Amino acid sequence: MQHTAPSLRTRVRRKPQRGHYDPATIAAIIDTALICQIAFNQGDSVHCLPTACWRVGDALYIHGANNSRLTQTLLDSDCSVCIAHVDGLVMARSAFHHSMNFRSVVIYGRFVAVNAPDEKKTALTAFVEHVSPGRAALVRPPSDAELAGTAVLRLALNEAAAKIRNWGVEDDATDLDIPVWAGVVPLRQHAGQPESDAGAAEFTPTALPEWLIS
Template structure:
């Protein structure tokens, strides 16, 4: 595991003991994301927009329409991308020591366009599989016209930092006798009951990613 930040702007100073700079940890956090938030500067103002994302190799992928403001801006300059998973509420005996368990990644760099048709086909197939494993073999994949109307962008994960908290309460010794429940309330992304479209009721239910819990 690497303990050295890949660049000065990725070095974590606040709660540095929570920092992880190795690609294996970054990949694991990215792979459990369906959405990322991208911050960028455009038109004299700062913006932060959510968009669907997935990973292949050492790249984070996003997509958009050819005339998308976001797409053109990301190709013109640098940005910052953030992914966060909230894993638990940490309830302490004092208000000050309440916290949250989480896994997050911050990525810096500049997106690159992927224009080669076969590469786009493979990437979008991987996107469908990321959202619903096994579904790419069941549905019609994008046509050449649909691929031509869609921009595919990828961001290297070389300049990224992960930050993780995954433990219990850190109360002060003087607060230990306070008569109140303390501990962690786990949180997780959960799939609800599927709602079929008319005409689709007779077919098998789609799979959801393994990191999303099934509803009870």
């Protein structure tokens, strides 16, 4: 396990005991994400935009239309990517000690374009498999025109940090007699009842990632 930050800017300074730098911890947080937020500068502004993401090996992938602002700008400058899951509401006996349990990752670096058709296809297949394991083999694969119109971008995970809070209430000793419920309300993202498109084949319950259904 890696205990030190890979760079000064990834070092968790606020509450450093919550910082984690080992690749397995970072990968696990990314692998239960559907979207990330990307901070980048363009023109006179800093921007924060959400986009779908997935991981293959030691890189984060995103995709978009070839002519989109996001995919074009990201190739020209460094960015910061954030993924954050809220796992629980920590309800303390004082307003001050309320908190949230969470798992987050922040990544720094510059995206590179995935241009080789084989790598692009592999990455897009991994995206379909990320949202629905086993599905890539069942759907129509991308046509050459669809592939050409899609930009796939890859960001190395070698400058990343995770931050995790996953414990209970930390009340002041003098507050413990306050007669209010205190504890953690766990939160999770969960799949509901699938809504079938007209004429679709039967839904297969196993076709969702375990972390969305278990």
